[in-house]
Amino acid sequence: MALLGRLDWYNLARTTNWTPGSVTEDELFPPDMSGSMGIPLSKWESYDEPYKQTYPEYVKVQREKDAGAYSVKAALERSEIYEKADPGWQAVLKLHYGAFPRAEYSASTAEARMARFGKAPGMRNMATMGMLDEMRHAQLQLYFPHELCPKDRQFDWAHKSGDTNHWAIVAARHLFDDMMVTRGASEVALGLTFAFETGFTNMQFLGLAADAAEVGDWSFSNMISSIQTDESRHAQIGGPLVAILLENGKKEEAQRIVDMMIWRAWRLFSAVTGAAMDYFTPVADRKMSFKEFMLEWIVSQFERALLDLGLDKPWYWDQLVADLDHASHAMQMGFWFWRPIMWWNNPAGVTAEDRAWLEEKYPGWSESFGTVWDVITDNLLEGKKERTYPETLPMLCNMCQLPIASVPGPAWKVRDFPLEYKGRSYHFCSEGCQWCFEQEPERYAGHLSLIDRFLAGHIQPPNLEGALNYMSLAPGEIGDDAHNYAWVETIRAARQKAAA
Amino acid sequence: MSDISQSHINNKVGPVMRQGDLANAVAEAAEIDNPGKAITVEDKLAYLRIQTDGEMFLQRQTIEEMLGRPFSMNELEVDLASFAGRIDTKADYVRFHHALVL
Ligand SMILES: [Fe+2]
Ligand SMILES: [Fe+2]
Numbered sequence: 001m002a003l004l005g006r007l008d009w010y011n012l013a014r015t016t017n018w019t020p021g022s023v024t025e026d027e028l029f030p031p032d033m034s035g036s037m038g039i040p041l042s043k044w045e046s047y048d049e050p051y052k053q054t055y056p057e058y059v060k061v062q063r064e065k066d067a068g069a070y071s072v073k074a075a076l077e078r079s080e081i082y083e084k085a086d087p088g089w090q091a092v093l094k095l096h097y098g099a100f101p102r103a104e105y106s107a108s109t110a111e112a113r114m115a116r117f118g119k120a121p122g123m124r125n126m127a128t129m130g131m132l133d134e135m136r137h138a139q140l141q142l143y144f145p146h147e148l149c150p151k152d153r154q155f156d157w158a159h160k161s162g163d164t165n166h167w168a169i170v171a172a173r174h175l176f177d178d179m180m181v182t183r184g185a186s187e188v189a190l191g192l193t194f195a196f197e198t199g200f201t202n203m204q205f206l207g208l209a210a211d212a213a214e215v216g217d218w219s220f221s222n223m224i225s226s227i228q229t230d231e232s233r234h235a236q237i238g239g240p241l242v243a244i245l246l247e248n249g250k251k252e253e254a255q256r257i258v259d260m261m262i263w264r265a266w267r268l269f270s271a272v273t274g275a276a277m278d279y280f281t282p283v284a285d286r287k288m289s290f291k292e293f294m295l296e297w298i299v300s301q302f303e304r305a306l307l308d309l310g311l312d313k314p315w316y317w318d319q320l321v322a323d324l325d326h327a328s329h330a331m332q333m334g335f336w337f338w339r340p341i342m343w344w345n346n347p348a349g350v351t352a353e354d355r356a357w358l359e360e361k362y363p364g365w366s367e368s369f370g371t372v373w374d375v376i377t378d379n380l381l382e383g384k385k386e387r388t389y390p391e392t393l394p395m396l397c398n399m400c401q402l403p404i405a406s407v408p409g410p411a412w413k414v415r416d417f418p419l420e421y422k423g424r425s426y427h428f429c430s431e432g433c434q435w436c437f438e439q440e441p442e443r444y445a446g447h448l449s450l451i452d453r454f455l456a457g458h459i460q461p462p463n464l465e466g467a468l469n470y471m472s473l474a475p476g477e478i479g480d481d482a483h484n485y486a487w488v489e490t491i492r493a494a495r496q497k498a499a500a
Numbered sequence: 501m502s503d504i505s506q507s508h509i510n511n512k513v514g515p516v517m518r519q520g521d522l523a524n525a526v527a528e529a530a531e532i533d534n535p536g537k538a539i540t541v542e543d544k545l546a547y548l549r550i551q552t553d554g555e556m557f558l559q560r561q562t563i564e565e566m567l568g569r570p571f572s573m574n575e576l577e578v579d580l581a582s583f584a585g586r587i588d589t590k591a592d593y594v595r596f597h598h599a600l601v602l
Contacts, residue, residue: 005591006574006591007590007591050586050587050588050589051587051589052589053574053577053589057574061574061575061577061578064575064578065578068578202582205581206516206546206547206581206582209546209547210544210545210546210547212546213519213544213545213546214545221546222518225518225546225547225581226518228581228582229518229577229578229579229580229581231582232577232580232581232582232583233577236587239586287544288544295504295507296549297582299504299507299508300507300508300510300512300584301512301582301584303508304508304509304510304512304584304598304602305584305585305586307508307600307602308585308586308598308599308600309599310600313508318505321504321505324504
């Protein structure tokens, strides 16, 4: 007997909607959980997922993917890639593993939300696999760094981070909880699968994989790009949903969620991916800048996809594009300056070669960010290291939870976007973050940034020691300069040579 | 800056493949299965971005021939890390395209 081809039975097999008899439709699919926006069950039948996968095929393909990722790791085990890597690259790994694995479990929760409460049968089918995908991502990205723990205790943060109130984790959790964990299926599909996964995860899981390959870290490169093959499938959950929302007059709602989540993802990635690509990756291996990767992935590919679905360019798009020139530099400067409150040793990334690269990729860098690094460098050359440490904390944005920053130099124009809401003052880094807050003020109003917590007396004693404790940064984990200031000596030698 | 603000105005479609045998086979298949179309392949070491304008077909059989081993269409996913445009997945081919031509 000939077997039916997959596509002969796929649509029938996943058509699992029925008319509920003993409960109402809203009891079966509570509107808050499904994000159904008043669209009845019958209208969801036309949801047509473009990337069709059946469960038996899924298992087969995933098995092959995992065999690939783990066998490359095993084959390279003895080549001591980590030990031989530049400390800048080691910082990339520590930042990546601290920021992402635990968030993958949140993504799994988000997929589960769609798998149960999505009103479209096709969404539920794709999200069932998406839920398993995200567990795979968490497990791979916990397994790989686990073996690095004995070599370097900072890798403990790959798992530990999610249970802490570390400032960067508070920032990541604020976004991921908002986008993945606490919204209905439709909002998850729009925010997570469309805005985040067809857009920004490509930056960290493929753009950074290219950097990893240049560095020679094939184990990491291969593993994260393998993760992105799952994303590339389940990210397609959002597209057909947009079609249904547009057909049913819900474009404004769809656009609003997409705009919020693109902005929010952009802020987080400008810090994590931006600094990793423009500073942490050793300059000799740094082929493309963060801005160039953003052009490839977010502008040419993702913005194009957004228009194709019938959505509009977000209202703030020109601002986002303008920010590409400085966002990563501002975040890097914060990372290095506040290095005692990182779980990784942060590279400075300002040797002569780095500076030449930065000026080439970001014309004007020397006149702006470069001048601040000049002061830091001079202080270190003169043995005044204490002047290169922070005495205060940066002002944090009440939406993205990242420092409020801008471009230093003659055109210094740091700007705070303040807002009074029900008697409390909020501060935002940008019009975009303020706009997100104003979309759903009650959702966000109760949250305290790390600075708010300081002022409210939650962090005791209210000094660096108290802050380290509060953020669970143990001795041996606290960050310092990744290269132990060796770069300062190369600058000293070059200056002495020039003087002689 | 002008190029960044305009670069979303394109009709490029096609797969982004993790480097390896399958990526190379897909790049060759793209040439064969889309006669008369200019195919570009950007090599980013970790991945190949394989693109053309408007529409791209990849036939299962062509990939199989390029690989020199049996290949079922859904195995493409093992190395299909991303793609530009929309995707249609069929048993014997995949197609990348846009609904809206700019
Ligand atoms: Fe994931
Ligand atoms: Fe995902």
